[in-house]
Amino acid sequence: MKKIALDLDGVVFDTENLYRVFTEMYDVDHFHGDNVIDNTQRLFTHRYSWNENDFTSFYDNYSPYVLENGPVMTGCKGVLEKLIKYFEIVVITSRRDNELDYAKEFFQSLNINLDIYNNCLKIEKCLELGIDFIIDDDPITCLEASQNNIKALYFKNNASECLEENEYLKNVHNWGEIYKYFMLGGNYEN
Helix, strand or coil, X not given: CCEEEECCEXXXXXXXXXXXXXXXXXXXXXXXXXXXXXXXXXXXXXXXXXXXXXXXXXXXXXXXXXXXXXXXXXXXXXXHHHHCCCCEEEEEECCCHHHCHHHHHHHHHCCCCCEEXXXXXXXHHHHHHCCCEEXXXXXXXXXXXXXXXXXXXXXXXXCCCXXXXXXXXXXXXXXXXXXXXXXXXXXXXX
16 A cells, blocks of 8 residues: 655645734734735745744744644545545644644544654655655655655645646645545556
8 A cells, every 4th residue: 555644734734824814913913014025935934024032922822723723624534534545644744742632633533543743854754654645735845755756745825836846746736636646646556
């Protein structure tokens, strides 16, 4: 059985869009202005001209709410329930250990038992586990995966640019495209 590694935020949970909303509110409420320096950046720490203390304060105050209330990405549940029949699926995320409970509860609610690895060195973990595919919203992770012969599906948000596709890298915009890629692309064994 081939193996798929999933990222959580921006792939399984729509937390990235929720963070965008709350960073905009924080910017207005705390700085009374518009401190966006590059709105195409995925990470809020790269979008604003705030200092390190501001980023830490924002994250400490808003991340519990975002992680607890971030909706599941549209279509994710239905597609995962089908893919789990044909693939071994694991989660590789860079969430803090105490932030993983929300994800564990979600997968338990689907009766899907997944191994969850909390590891910032995603590509090294993918290579260690023999991962065939990764689905991630980080362009750097996807590029590094493709350079290591791991097929990467770049789950891009609307603000970011598409990556140049090749046999190891594909841009996807929703879980329907992910399903189509796996089920029509000859990527699994019956």
